[in-house]
Amino acid sequence: MSGMNNMSSTGSTGNWPVADLDAVRRMRVLASALPSAAYAELRVEAPFERVWGYLADLDRSVPDLIGFIRRFELRTDGSALATGLLGNRGRFAVELREGWCVMQDRFVVGGFAAVADGTGTLVAGCGAVRTAGVRKVAPLLFGEHAVLRTLGKVRSHVESPSAQ
């Protein structure tokens, strides 16, 4: 998905104009399709490269951002092994491209997207529960406030002096 940061404008192929979606617009579409999904966006005052450099380092960023995950190990086959606070383990399928990441196991889906926005970056986060019976408690885990809190952690990290 190279160049996705610049894909929100209307371009032109041949004689007829063509529209495309940037990564945040894609995440809006994905969130709209997931039952009980929580979705939020936040603009951070840091360049895209810094924001994405942090987010794409999943082994580091996922435990930083998701409170109930203690360890996250991305493997070369595109999967990841997550270890919870209680030592419970889960295997995630991961799709990671520039500006776009979606992770899912049998029970949950999580994703984030980022696009350059002037001198800053627009970051989107999404969380959803895949198991119908668990969706009753989903707002506790993946409510919009929880996603915003996670995005706030991203902001704190990338805007901190040590990150610059």
Next chain:
Amino acid sequence: MRTTLARPPTARNRLFARRYDRCVSAGEEAGDAPDAVRWVRAAQRGDALAMSRLLDELTPYVGRLCAPIALADGPDAAQEALIAVFQNLRSLREPAALYGWVRRIAVREAIRVAQRGARQQPAELAELPAPGSPELAVDVRDVLDRLSPEHRAILMLREVEGLDERAAAEVLDVSAGTAKSRLSRAKAAFRKQWTA
């Protein structure tokens, strides 16, 4: 901005639009469903990665449908159209009908977004330049900008999608007579704007 291009990519887009149906008719019966069919079925079961793959597949097509109608609002229209597609994906019983179903949704959403954007500039409404004619040595976008969303939609369905009037009428949910007269006026408007 003016560009000089020989002809609209009508044949290529028609090919794109029909690819899926050919794949299905050739693949499903042979037990080798094309990727899009598998992604639709998996997405209907809530598989987020399949949804992402399906987004990869549908976004270029929806972008080609929405931009000529919604113009500057093309990305908004494509987003709204894809949201409508994915929110209603479970109602799609026959994945082989995917592209036709998506086309109807995308065109209607693009018209709605264009109207909402108050970019409607109805024009008086001759004939569309023949493929390869020097008359196409203009920026189509400049001309489209002066047409109403309904006229842009009928032109796009004829010239990009290659639909006949009856099929275009079905997509737009209007009578064949309305589609015919609308196309006639759209072509006249296109010609007038080009000669302006």
